[in-house]
Amino acid sequence: MSTNKQATVRIALGTWDRLREDAYSVRHEVFVVEQKVPPEVEMDDDDAVSVHAVAYGPDGAPMGTGRLLPDGHIGRMAVHKRARGMGVGGQLLDALIEQGHGDGHRMLVLHAQTHAAGFYQAHGFSVEGEEFIEAGIPHVVMTRVLK
Template sequence: MKPLTIRYGDWSALRADAQTIRLEVFVQEQNVPAELEMDDKDAVCLHVVAYDTHGAPVATGRLLPDGHIGRMAVRKPQRGTGIGGQLLQGLMAQAKARGDREVVLSAQTHAAPFYLKHGFVQRGEEFFEAGISHIEMTCQL
């Protein structure tokens, strides 16, 4: 994998790049309504964006104050390269550093193996959000 630059920040600092990736992945690819994708939780989250060697944003995610990780998205050309795992591990480290004992996420069911590989376990039954099958997963820190 090529070297990345990873930036953490609030919504005001990373909005333009995070929003571009999320709109591409969730709204354009997965047909999630834009009004569901962008929410008022962004303002209180810690955001992360990965940039390729040319400075283009390629992946993003967020950590809510309650320990939920969400909006994990990697642009299609970079999927399978380890970028998502780097961002996930980074958000988990940020959560642990601030004293969280557990992180929780709602994984799209097809992505559950990715999260299992990073120490998450399934909690609860499958549910649908924005017409997409999800499963709640947790990881002790």
């Protein structure tokens, strides 16, 4: 067992049709159950047009998810409580950044829950503007320019 607690995960990228069940299971658990976001707010039409990433643990269970919209917006980043602090979110974010780069985006944008801003800053994102409330939770807009 390594001391840095880096989880061994497999990241799958794909369409909502392909990854819906696993992505939704993580998002429902984190956003709806844990953070009390109304299900009708959590689900939206952007899922159908986004590239989704799902992190799977050694047991094949989904541990985390995120999505990249066609406009370069990263969203719905969520990691199961049992998998937090093991680098799963970072691996998901790196996969989405790489996807955005490959798609030719010059800049990526996300709405970070304020408590998670440091995580995104460690991955090259910068806070833009003031804090705002989204789904009852404080957020900040963050951007990252791609080279």
